[in-house]
Amino acid sequence: MSEFSLFHVLEELSGPFSSPLITPPAESAELATLLCGVIALYSVIRIILEPDVMRKLPFLNVFSFSISGIIALMIPHPLGVIAAAAYFIGSTFESNAIASTWAGGVEE
Amino acid sequence: MGEKRSLLSIFSNRCVSSFRLVDNHGSQHLICFRTKRTILTSMITSFLQIAFAAVCCWVLFITIDIIWALPREGGVVGADAIAAAVEKAGGDIRGGTMMGNIVSSPDASAGTLLAACGVYCFGIPGGLVATVLVYIGNRICYDPGYAGTTGCFLATFMVYLGTQGGIPAEFFIAGMVIAILTIQGISHRHSSRLLGAIWRLRK
Numbered sequence: 001m002s003e004f005s006l007f008h009v010l011e012e013l014s015g016p017f018s019s020p021l022i023t024p025p026a027e028s029a030e031l032a033t034l035l036c037g038v039i040a041l042y043s044v045i046r047i048i049l050e051p052d053v054m055r056k057l058p059f060l061n062v063f064s065f066s067i068s069g070i071i072a073l074m075i076p077h078p079l080g081v082i083a084a085a086a087y088f089i090g091s092t093f094e095s096n097a098i099a100s101t102w103a104g105g106v107e108e
Numbered sequence: 109m110g111e112k113r114s115l116l117s118i119f120s121n122r123c124v125s126s127f128r129l130v131d132n133h134g135s136q137h138l139i140c141f142r143t144k145r146t147i148l149t150s151m152i153t154s155f156l157q158i159a160f161a162a163v164c165c166w167v168l169f170i171t172i173d174i175i176w177a178l179p180r181e182g183g184v185v186g187a188d189a190i191a192a193a194v195e196k197a198g199g200d201i202r203g204g205t206m207m208g209n210i211v212s213s214p215d216a217s218a219g220t221l222l223a224a225c226g227v228y229c230f231g232i233p234g235g236l237v238a239t240v241l242v243y244i245g246n247r248i249c250y251d252p253g254y255a256g257t258t259g260c261f262l263a264t265f266m267v268y269l270g271t272q273g274g275i276p277a278e279f280f281i282a283g284m285v286i287a288i289l290t291i292q293g294i295s296h297r298h299s300s301r302l303l304g305a306i307w308r309l310r311k
Contacts, residue, residue: 032282
């Protein structure tokens, strides 16, 4: 009975982080992730130190590039690219909204 | 009872197997027996590959953005405001306009990044899916979407050729992040002047 226990069933199940489409990230992917993380930290420091609001936004763009790269590198699954693209497009749209609002909006 | 593994250990093994950051605590030899290379030389090779990928991505996305004339005018009001702020800080107005356009809409740089992500996750079909997503994002952000779609489509094949030539796709992701860092993240004054000079060269 113990051979067919719940644990064996659980090991065969596929979940979001254990589907057969996922291979564990290679060491080169870990190096790339580390590099993206360092660049994200750097851009956050630059955002904090920058006094001008409009010039904060390019650093925010670098930050969202790094984070969407990390998302895709950590989820090597066909849906990972959709997650990365959705995050990136959303953050770009927010930057667009912040910049346009700060600049005074659209004049009629 | 043959096995005494708890539910928690199964789940933790599963999590660790997909996120193994540190797994060679002295178990790995410093010199690889098969290739006779040390870990140091393989890391140097990796960094050279990342630098090469960064240069490729930089040239690709600057070329496509200049071809589609992003420095000519701001697509939205926010892009013009960013250009004015960069000019006030001592930069070039054309380069600042291009930086504002990159911030406020997914252009060829975003296309290159998402194409590299798509090729990394799913091969060439992933890159084409990323192209469709970039086009949707361009339309959301009030942009015609020529630069982003073209850049993503061309970058898919560039990254695929790179993987065939021995540079893995994840290095192109890191290389694209480095390339956007050189434009947007180090010195707005110098990078906008560089972009303005390239734009005047094109005209």
